[in-house]
Amino acid sequence: MSELKNILNQGPQPTEDALKRYLKGTSSEEERFTIENQMADEAFMNDAIEGLQEFKDQNHVQDYVNKINKELNKHTFKKKRRKLNNLIEDKNWTLVTVVLIIILCILGYFVINLTMQQKFHGTIEQQKK
Amino acid sequence: MQKKSYEYISDQELLDKFKKDQDNLWLGILLQRYTLMLLGVCMKYLKDEEAAKDAVQQVFLKVISELQKYQVEYLKSWLYTIARNYCLMLLRNQTHVISITDELNYVEAPLSDFTPLDKELTLNLLELSMKELNAPQNTCVTLFYLEKKSYQDIVKTTGFTLLQVKSYIQNGKRNLKLLVAQKMRQG
Numbered sequence: 001m002s003e004l005k006n007i008l009n010q011g012p013q014p015t016e017d018a019l020k021r022y023l024k025g026t027s028s029e030e031e032r033f034t035i036e037n038q039m040a041d042e043a044f045m046n047d048a049i050e051g052l053q054e055f056k057d058q059n060h061v062q063d064y065v066n067k068i069n070k071e072l073n074k075h076t077f078k079k080k081r082r083k084l085n086n087l088i089e090d091k092n093w094t095l096v097t098v099v100l101i102i103i104l105c106i107l108g109y110f111v112i113n114l115t116m117q118q119k120f121h122g123t124i125e126q127q128k129k
Numbered sequence: 130m131q132k133k134s135y136e137y138i139s140d141q142e143l144l145d146k147f148k149k150d151q152d153n154l155w156l157g158i159l160l161q162r163y164t165l166m167l168l169g170v171c172m173k174y175l176k177d178e179e180a181a182k183d184a185v186q187q188v189f190l191k192v193i194s195e196l197q198k199y200q201v202e203y204l205k206s207w208l209y210t211i212a213r214n215y216c217l218m219l220l221r222n223q224t225h226v227i228s229i230t231d232e233l234n235y236v237e238a239p240l241s242d243f244t245p246l247d248k249e250l251t252l253n254l255l256e257l258s259m260k261e262l263n264a265p266q267n268t269c270v271t272l273f274y275l276e277k278k279s280y281q282d283i284v285k286t287t288g289f290t291l292l293q294v295k296s297y298i299q300n301g302k303r304n305l306k307l308l309v310a311q312k313m314r315q316g
Binding site: 045056077 | 153161174206270
């Protein structure tokens with residue numbers, strides 16, 4: 001009776017390593033049941049296992065997976081890196097602009113201050129004369 | 130190393146992160162989880178290792194471009210549909226004869242939809258419903274779910290083919306679900 005609950009439970013999603021062990025016939029009883037239970041429930045899992053079993057050499061399956069993932073990374077991680085670089089470049093330019101504005105403000109202050117002082121001294125000297 | 134560090138983030142969380150950041154990094158991590166299964170699906174339909182590999186790459190490119198346009202809730206099912214349709218399209222273009230085992234009917238909604246409160250009752254109803262299944266379905270469901278026998282063991286015990294065993298288990302489970310639901314409605 002308690003085993004009837006197996007019909008209700010779909011069970012956890014098997015890991016990639018568990019799938020590989022199943023394909024090589026080295027999985028534990030529990031793992032084997034989990035995978036076959038998923039196969040009974042999901043067309044995706046069923047088709048995947050049936051297809052993977054058709055590979056002539058199971059050791060080559062991982063090579064194909066690695067090649068596909070490497071290609072996938074070119075389309076995902078590269079864009080991320082580019083985005084990150086753009087962000088860093090943008091941040092650098094913002095920083096440079098802020099520093100330049102501050103320098104210009106300080107220079108402007110000194111120039112204005114100097115001009116004012118010169119004008120002030122000029123008027124005092126004129127008054128003295 | 131990277132694979133390990135994202136291992137505990139669920140598919141849904143990765144999908145949400147991708148939607149939020151629009152960063153393909155998350156999508157890359159997510160898709161790599163399904164590379165092996167998609168390779169299997171493409172191999173099943175195309176029957177050629179290199180063609181299956183190329184097909185998965187094309188499916189990934191399609192997913193990267195389409196996922197930004199559409200609202201996808203069940204990524205796993207969506208990936209399977211895209212891969213399957215892509216392979217079928219390739220086969221149609223090559224004018225190959227498609228020999229797909231359509232006789233298998235799959236259970237889409239899991240029986241675990243029943244609420245925990247109903248579980249005790251559901252188990253009783255399941256036990257009753259088992260008797261209403263036809264003989265091959267009853268045998269295969271019993272051997273598989275109750276005795277936890279493997280597909281291969283059931284093939285050896287019953288003399289059915291592997292395809293028949295799978296079909297009896299899948300249809301048996303679906304019929305059980307229908308019978309239990311029917312009994313619940315009847316009170």
